[in-house]
Amino acid sequence: MTRLTSALDNDSGAPGSIAPLPGDVEVAGAPSWRLATALMATIEVEELLHRFFHLLREQSPCDAFAYRHDPIGLRVRFGIVGRSHAEYHLKLGDQSLGYIGFSRRRRFVESDLELIERALGILLHPLRNALRFRDVRESARRDPLTGVFNRTAMDELLARQLAHSCREGGAVSLLILDIDNFKQINDRFGHGVGDDVLIALAEVLQSVCRGSDPVFRYAGDEFVVIMPEAEEAGVRCLAERLREAVQTHNFGLPGDALVEVSLGIASCRPGDTPESLLQRADRGLYRAKGAGRNRVEGE
Numbered sequence: 001m002t003r004l005t006s007a008l009d010n011d012s013g014a015p016g017s018i019a020p021l022p023g024d025v026e027v028a029g030a031p032s033w034r035l036a037t038a039l040m041a042t043i044e045v046e047e048l049l050h051r052f053f054h055l056l057r058e059q060s061p062c063d064a065f066a067y068r069h070d071p072i073g074l075r076v077r078f079g080i081v082g083r084s085h086a087e088y089h090l091k092l093g094d095q096s097l098g099y100i101g102f103s104r105r106r107r108f109v110e111s112d113l114e115l116i117e118r119a120l121g122i123l124l125h126p127l128r129n130a131l132r133f134r135d136v137r138e139s140a141r142r143d144p145l146t147g148v149f150n151r152t153a154m155d156e157l158l159a160r161q162l163a164h165s166c167r168e169g170g171a172v173s174l175l176i177l178d179i180d181n182f183k184q185i186n187d188r189f190g191h192g193v194g195d196d197v198l199i200a201l202a203e204v205l206q207s208v209c210r211g212s213d214p215v216f217r218y219a220g221d222e223f224v225v226i227m228p229e230a231e232e233a234g235v236r237c238l239a240e241r242l243r244e245a246v247q248t249h250n251f252g253l254p255g256d257a258l259v260e261v262s263l264g265i266a267s268c269r270p271g272d273t274p275e276s277l278l279q280r281a282d283r284g285l286y287r288a289k290g291a292g293r294n295r296v297e298g299e
């Protein structure tokens with residue numbers, strides 16, 4: 001663990017290395033085992049950090065706390081930011097476990113930072129385990145070929161979004177996209193080239209969709225995009241943008257062969273289930289194929 005800054009009243013301090021802690025130190029009167037036991041009782045990163053912050057704050061060395069791990073896009077914040085700051089890079093061996101920052105209205109003094117650093121020493125191993133668990137769970141929700149979310153993740157999100165829309169009355173829309181004549185691409189150029197097309201297609205879809213509209217690989221050459229809060233006009237607009245983006249993308253196929261897609265769209269109606277919503281989008285896709293492909297259709 002490395003102290004990056006100990007900015008007292010916003011003055012930057014010199015970086016320094018923190019020695020590992022003995023296992024049995026006291027955290028400002030609270031035995032370290034209390035913190036260690038609380039952290040051992042969960043494997044979820046967010047819950048772990050929440051417990052860490054609350055136990056630390058009982059000893060009042062900080063008012064706010066921010067954790068970030070950019071490679072996995074994880075950010076967690078608690079409390080109200082003050083004007084005195086201290087930031088640490090958390091490392092176990094060569095492995096980075098992210099950055100953690102503390103802030104406080106009152107000025108941090110060296111004994112506060114020592115207390116924080118002892119507590120961080122106790123956090124390191126549980127945090128490493130929680131990050132590993134998160135990684136395993138995330139990879140079970142990803143399609144191994146394209147890296148986008150898989151059908152399991154789609155089923156979970158769609159059920160959650162529909163339940164939310166039932167409760168709160170908000171909109172949910174989705175689209176299903178299928179490559180036109182993909183079998184011919186495989187037959188003409190080989191299965192490996194077909195795989196490359198699927199990978200590149202997933203990248204095009206993700207680059208057009210905002211982070212809030214996740215992309216899923218639904219089946220072989222079919223992808224789904226879920227649009228929380230979007231009405232039919234919104235999903236139609238996104239579907240058209242995706243169709244155009246794919247058509248104009250250079251997939252690097254021999255003879256500059258084009259890749260085109262057909263799309264079916266559907267928006268949530270009262271009483272919809274995930275299955276009924278998907279079926280409507282699928283019927284739209286079927287109509288798009290029947291009407292000549294490279295187009296968007298709803299029901």
Ligand SMILES: Nc1nc2c(ncn2[C@@H]2O[C@H](COP(=O)(O)OP(=O)(O)OP(=O)(O)O)[C@@H](O)[C@H]2O)c(=O)[nH]1
Pocket residue numbers: 145178179180181182183184186190191192193194195198219220221289293
């Ligand atoms: N390369 C590759 N091909 C796949 C994969 N999964 C499914 N496919 C192929 O995708 C093709 C799907 O074809 P279909 O969607 O049935 O038909 P299509 O040729 O795309 O024609 P339309 O959908 O009617 O336009 C089949 O040839 C499958 O073998 C994969 O992971 N990699």
